[in-house]
Amino acid sequence: MVEVLFHSLTGGFKIQILVIPIILTILHGCKSTQLSKIQGQEANLIFPYPCDSTEVTLVQHSSRAPFYRLTDGSSQLSxxxxxxxxxxxxxxxxNGNCSLDLTITNLMRNDAGKYISLxxxxxxxxxxxxxxxxxQIHYPPGKAxxxxxxxKGRDWVSIDCTANVGSLSGKIECYQDGVWMPSLTDPSETGTLLKQTILIRKSLPVFCCSSTLDEYKERCECNDTGLYIADDDSNDPCPPLEITTMPLLSTVTQSNQSVYYFSMVTSIPINTETCNSNKWVIIESILLPIYAIVLILSLFFHYKIKTKIRNNRNVKDPPIPLHLDTPLLQMMKNRLMKNGSRKNTESA
Structure with missing residues (x-):
């Protein structure tokens, strides 16, 4: 943290500028990389080694014991x-290059950590x-x-849904009779829980699920939990759909909600996939240094201008030279000389 003091005519002000230095860490004899994956995906880790080596081992740092050993062409996996x-x-x-390629399928959270080749x-x-x-293993929220x-009036009721927080931001969605149900609140994380309130129609089976913000689950995949479940065919989370016209949510009010849902057979679910914010993160990372440079230049020119004005005001006006041969001073001198000669005559 660097503190910069700026002065002006009315005083001064301080600005604290956070300086983020670029630190180059050189680890002697070590090549280090980082790999980020999502739970359930596949990861491929590559460990190059000299072809004339007599032994190569792979170690998972969390276990602190080799789980793979290659010696004289024979290998052992433990x-x-x-x-x-x-x-x-x-x-x-x-082509004369040797490496051990480690592939991990269906990644789990306990697979995270440092992998080292010796x-x-x-x-x-x-x-x-x-x-x-x-x-690094990122994981979505738990089941809802x-x-x-x-x-909420007539045949409508709100339900409170929760799920365990994941390392990736998430949301909760519900389907009723194959139709996506509107949410009354945005997803929020409180402690270890992800929370969201959904509006549903009372007494009809509803199926809910959690997902990441940039993920869209089809109605047939959304079955973490269910409410108003009965022992008949209506419990199917993936009923056949008939294409019908669905009014905008803004036109559905408490007075016409039940009429709207009773009148429709089924409808196409609405994809409410949240926009991915990675694009904005990249844009902000580019614009932020530009903003910082503009701010610093503005403060610099402000400081220079104020300093110049202060210096100009501190310079005193030069004295006005006195010229004795001006007409006014000459006339006063003549009068003084005449008065002096008159007094000398009277005294004589």
Whole structure:
């Protein structure tokens, strides 16, 4: 944090500027990379090594024990049951370059951490060829659960839905009779819970689910929880749809809600997928330095102008030279001389 003091004619003011230095960290004998994935995806980690090495091992930092060992062309994989069938290691040799390729399928949260390759030759560690890969696993919110909250008039009622917060921002959606139901509140995170209130029609089966903000789940996939479930065919979360005209939500009021829903058979669900904010993050990251430069230049020119004005006011006016040969002074001098001669005559 750097504190800059600016002066002006009326005083001064301070501005604190956060200076973010670019720190280049050089780790001797270590190549480090970072990889971010979402739970359920597949990750591919590559660990290059000299082809003349006699032993290469892979270590997961959290376990602090090698889970893969390659020696003299033979390999050994040692993993717990939850990872054994999802971890695959291939020894690749191509164009004189050697590497171990680790592929992890159906990523789970406990797969996150640092993965390190240790290279040996004739029993001695080759530190210069140690490679570290940090794997980050992002995960969506947990499954949603809902309870009936309060009546909203006639056949309408609100339900309060919650889900465990994920590392990715999320939302909760509900479908009733195959139709997307409007939300009364925006999704909000309170502590470890994601919360949202949905408006539904009373006494009809409703199916709800959670998802990430940039994800859209089809009505057939949205079945984390259900309300008003009965033992008949109406419990199908994916009923067949008939294409009908659906009025805008702004035209649905408490007075015509029940008429609207009773009159329609089914309708096409509305995709309310939230816009991805990554584009705005990139734009802001570009504009922010520009704003900072403009601000600093504006303050600099403001300081220079105020300093120049202050210096000009501090300069005193030069004295006016006195010229004794002006007509006014000459006339006063002549009068004084005449008065002096007259007094001398009278005294004589």
């Amino acid at each position: 993993l717990p049951g939850s990872q054994l069938h999802r971890f695959h290691v291939q020894n690749r040799i191509k 290279v040996y030759k004739d029993g001695k560690s080759i530190v210069d060829h140690t490679t570290r890969v940090e794997l 659960s809902c309870v009936v909250s309060e009546g």
